[in-house]
Amino acid sequence: MKVLIVDDEKLARDRLREMVGEIGEHTVVGEAMNGSEAIAQTERLNPDVLLMDIRMPGMDGLEAAMHLMGLDTPPGVIFTTAYDQHALDAFEVNAVDYLLKPIRKDRLAKALSKAGKLTLQQLQDLNQAQESPVVRTHLSVHLRGNIRLVPVQDVLYFLADNKYVTVRTATEEHLIEDSLVNLEREFGESFLRIHRNALVATPHISGIEKDTSGTWHVTLKGLDKRLAVSRRHAAAVRRWARR
Structure with missing residues (x-):
């Protein structure tokens, strides 16, 4: 098999x-040296399996494994860790x-x-076995078979439309298959x-701000667009604004 080693410590990799x-x-x-790398x-080397540490600066191993699940041919992941309490989490993300x-x-x-x-089918079954409890720092956007990582901190809003959700940043829009x-x-x-x-x-x-028809809108920094607030959520939005 082709093996990719992922660890922020050179001695551990060696x-x-x-x-x-x-x-x-x-x-x-x-x-x-980290999950993003x-x-x-x-994507570049197409390894069969990753030997991946869990605790790493930036994107950790658990989140990286979550993003790799979305590939058409995901690699296997063997987690290497000094923290035994992470074992359960590891098995919940295709370990x-x-x-x-x-x-x-x-x-x-x-x-x-x-x-x-x-087999590939067994790996895909592992991927779909259960949802991971990991809170992501990035979102996976799939473009022509590749993974594009969008930092969550850059997202201005999520807008749902049928089965897709638009992810809007200050400069880009992407579609993901998720639910609000x-x-x-x-x-x-x-x-x-x-x-x-x-x-x-x-x-x-x-x-x-409220328009002449009485509908509230949210304005965003650096974006010349207003998003309408529904009547159902207007009170909660105004309470948030007064905090």
Whole structure:
């Protein structure tokens, strides 16, 4: 199998590379230092399995695994971690196995063997087994088979339309297949429901105003567009504005 090693510590990456070489049968095709690099390297190198740390600066391993689930041919993920309490979370995001540091060569060999026996269908079944409790820092946008990562902090609003949701930043619009209910559940502390089809990022709200017909609108920083507030949500939006 082709193996991608993901860890922010060089000594850990070197040790894993050495052990994979000693085990034989598999080839280390690349390395990455965090979750974002892991996604980019996965798209470039198409590894069969990732040996990925959980705790890393920037995007951690759990979130990276969530984004990788969306690929047509997702790799297997073997988490490497010094934190045993993360084991349950690991298995909820397509983990073939998890290895507790310091990693033993025989245990690594067993995990790689297990990954090699999984078919694509079994990996996809693992992906769909259950929702992950991880709160994402980025959203996955799929463009021509590739993953584009959009930082959640850059999102101005989510706007639902049938089965798709528009993700709007200051400069771009993207479509994702998700529901506002799920997005509100995950990011509700930073977003305000203003309409049954709209969530607005509170850090980007510049104010609220009423037009001549009595309809309230939300105005956004750096965007020449107003979003209508439904009657049902007007009171909650005004309460938020008075805080």
